[in-house]
Amino acid sequence: MSEPIHPVDEILAPPKLFTLGLQHVLVMYAGAVAVPLIVGRALKLEPADVAFLISADLFVCGLVTLIQSLGATQWFGIKLPVMMGVTFAAVGPMVAMANAQGGAEGARAIFGAIIAAGLISILIAPLMSKLLRFFPPVVTGTIILVIGVSLMRIGINWIFGNPVGPTAPQIVDPAHADWLKAVTEGAAAGSVTGLPEMPAGLALAAKMNNPAYAPLGNVLVSAVVLISILLIAKFAKGFVANISVLLGIVVGVVIAIAIGAMSFAKVGEAAWFGLVTPFHFGMPTFDPIMVITMVLVMIVVMIESTGMFLALGDMTGKKVTQPMLSAGLRTDGLGTLIGGLFNTFPYTSFSQNVGLVGVTGIKSRFVCVAGGLILIVLGLVPKMGALVEAVPTMVLGGAGLVMFGMVAATGIRILSGVNFATNRNNLFIVAVSLGMGMIPLIAPNFKQWMPHDIHPLIESGILLASISAVVLNAFFNGASGSVEEAKAAASAADH
Numbered sequence: 480m481s482e483p484i485h486p487v488d489e490i491l492a493p494p495k496l497f498t499l500g501l502q503h504v505l506v507m508y509a510g511a512v513a514v515p516l517i518v519g520r521a522l523k524l525e526p527a528d529v530a531f532l533i534s535a536d537l538f539v540c541g542l543v544t545l546i547q548s549l550g551a552t553q554w555f556g557i558k559l560p561v562m563m564g565v566t567f568a569a570v571g572p573m574v575a576m577a578n579a580q581g582g583a584e585g586a587r588a589i590f591g592a593i594i595a596a597g598l599i600s601i602l603i604a605p606l607m608s609k610l611l612r613f614f615p616p617v618v619t620g621t622i623i624l625v626i627g628v629s630l631m632r633i634g635i636n637w638i639f640g641n642p643v644g645p646t647a648p649q650i651v652d653p654a655h656a657d658w659l660k661a662v663t664e665g666a667a668a669g670s671v672t673g674l675p676e677m678p679a680g681l682a683l684a685a686k687m688n689n690p691a692y693a694p695l696g697n698v699l700v701s702a703v704v705l706i707s708i709l710l711i712a713k714f715a716k717g718f719v720a721n722i723s724v725l726l727g728i729v730v731g732v733v734i735a736i737a738i739g740a741m742s743f744a745k746v747g748e749a750a751w752f753g754l755v756t757p758f759h760f761g762m763p764t765f766d767p768i769m770v771i772t773m774v775l776v777m778i779v780v781m782i783e784s785t786g787m788f789l790a791l792g793d794m795t796g797k798k799v800t801q802p803m804l805s806a807g808l809r810t811d812g813l814g815t816l817i818g819g820l821f822n823t824f825p826y827t828s829f830s831q832n833v834g835l836v837g838v839t840g841i842k843s844r845f846v847c848v849a850g851g852l853i854l855i856v857l858g859l860v861p862k863m864g865a866l867v868e869a870v871p872t873m874v875l876g877g878a879g880l881v882m883f884g885m886v887a888a889t890g891i892r893i894l895s896g897v898n899f900a901t902n903r904n905n906l907f908i909v910a911v912s913l914g915m916g917m918i919p920l921i922a923p924n925f926k927q928w929m930p931h932d933i934h935p936l937i938e939s940g941i942l943l944a945s946i947s948a949v950v951l952n953a954f955f956n957g958a959s960g961s962v963e964e965a966k967a968a969a970s971a972a973d974h
Contacts, residue, residue: 486842487559487797499841500849502718503562504857507829509724510882511540511854512867514565514824516875517633519868521577522585526745530864531759535823538755538858540564543814543826544851547807548844557799557807559791560836560844562851563814566827567886568622568783569593569776571629571941573824575919576769579934583760590819591763596773597816597825600781604808607781608801612958614782617905618948620893622779625916625944627887632920634879637872638701639693648692649685659683696738697873704731704877724878731874740871749865755858759822769935772942773825777815779945780827781808787828795842904955908948916944 491499515536519529543563550556576589640646665671708727712720719726735741788807792799799807807828814826836842857863899905918925919940926934937943 487795487844489843490845491843496849499846500853503850504853505722505725507562507564511564514570517570518573521574523581526868530868533867534858534861534864535755535821537854539818539821539823541851541854544847547810548847555806555810555813557788557803558844560847561828562847563826564829565824566780568626568780569825572772572776572939575938576935586760587764588766591765592769592773594763594816594819595765595770596777597812597819599774600777600812601809604812605805607785607808613949616893617897617908618952620890621909621912621948622945624887624890626941627883627890629940630883634876634883637879638876646691647689650687650689651683651685652687655683700731700734700873701877704874708881724881728878735871735874746862746865746869749861753861755821757820768932772935775942781811784811784827908951912944912948915947916940
């Protein structure tokens with residue numbers, strides 16, 4: 480008599496696999512496409528290149544999901560129902576790198592750091608269980624809280640406009656610019672005399688309010704998107720409630736189309752099929768400080784994944800062994816390596832999808848295999864990437880407040896299980912680390928007199944908070960984390 484098939488290894492009927500796989504894709508879609516949008520625009524890439532980043536992201540999401548859920552040799556894949564997506568933990572450092580060096584050159588530097596971090600992550604994956612003790616909930620909760628708070632700035636800028644560039648709150652008064660131009664040209668021609676030599680780098684101050692910053696129409700559209708998400712979350716049930724952010728974006732897109740704020744010209748120009756090719760921006764470059772920065776991010780990501788995998792094992796009734804855990808964490812590293820090669824970003828398991836396993840009760844990993852195949856197909860359709868890129872930022876802003884705010888709220892949920900009553904030292908850990916994480920947000924020029932080479936390492940509030948939380952926890956509490964605490968923190972992160 481053959482042994483019964485474990486629910487995790489059950490292969491469902493194809494129609495059911497497709498439907499449930501599509502559910503997983505829809506739940507993660509808004510979060511999956513947010514990162515390439517953020518980083519592509521921070522790099523100041525052309526719309527076609529941002530659309531390519533989105534297609535590459537969807538393609539690699541699917542590919543890495545297949546490896547994680549289906550397994551690839553004994554070394555890669557935890558073989559549990561896991562959907563892989565780009566981690567928000569890497570956004571802050573990547574945006575800092577993009578701000579320091581834009582365009583294709585900046586992209587090559589970012590992807591070089593990601594490739595190197597992926598390789599190193601594969602090698603150190605088996606050691607992660609030994610590092611768990613340095614990441615109790617007071618550390619992981621603080622880090623996730625800072626990730627969410629740091630990302631909120633991006634959502635807010637999507638609503639009102641970026642503080643620099645065409646949507647800056649203040650611009651130079653054209654009359655002042657015309658006057659300075661006339662004086663400069665007159666002095667050069669000799670028609671204006673008696674003026675001292677103009678200092679090098681002289682520029683007019685921006686003092687005129689910019690009509691392109693925070694127009695009330697944009698704010699109203701963002702508000703409608705936000706209200707739509709909240710109404711769907713409150714009154715819808717089950718799966719529909721789980722995709723409230725995606726549905727809110729759809730509502731915003733409909734409004735944007737109606738008022739003529741969304742152009743489909745780039746969508747029309749994009750092909751129906753296109754291969755995602757490696758090294759789209761050229762051969763990557765490897766900056767040691769950027770590599771160290773991304774490796775630190777990956778350590779945080781793998782610690783978070785460890786808790787997620789252990790919680791998922793409990794949820795599905797399949798014990799996660801040490802070899803399984805190592806294979807799952809190696810796949811985080813392999814996914815990150817593949818991401819760097821294919822012009823995309825570091826990967827981790829998406830907590831929203833782990834939560835969906837609990838909501839649906841369907842434990843089969845082949846549902847996520849189906850979801851991975853759907854993502855690969857979407858990544859091979861350039862029109863999908865162009866469509867996402869065409870969504871106005873005012874629509875994304877309302878959704879961004881929810882998406883990034885939920886990350887911060889998850890950190891707060893994890894911290895709610897921390898003992899603050901009898902261990903006041905935990906208050907110091909959270910307080911100081913949160914303050915460290917806010918430095919780059921509040922005082923972005925704090926590093927101007929520090930060595931330029933270390934800027935990528937210190938201009939991300941997420942990394943500053945992570946280092947602070949780990950060091951302070953070791954100082955006050957020692958190495959106190961445990962497997963059970965990691966599982967509890969991961970369960971709190973299922974949102």
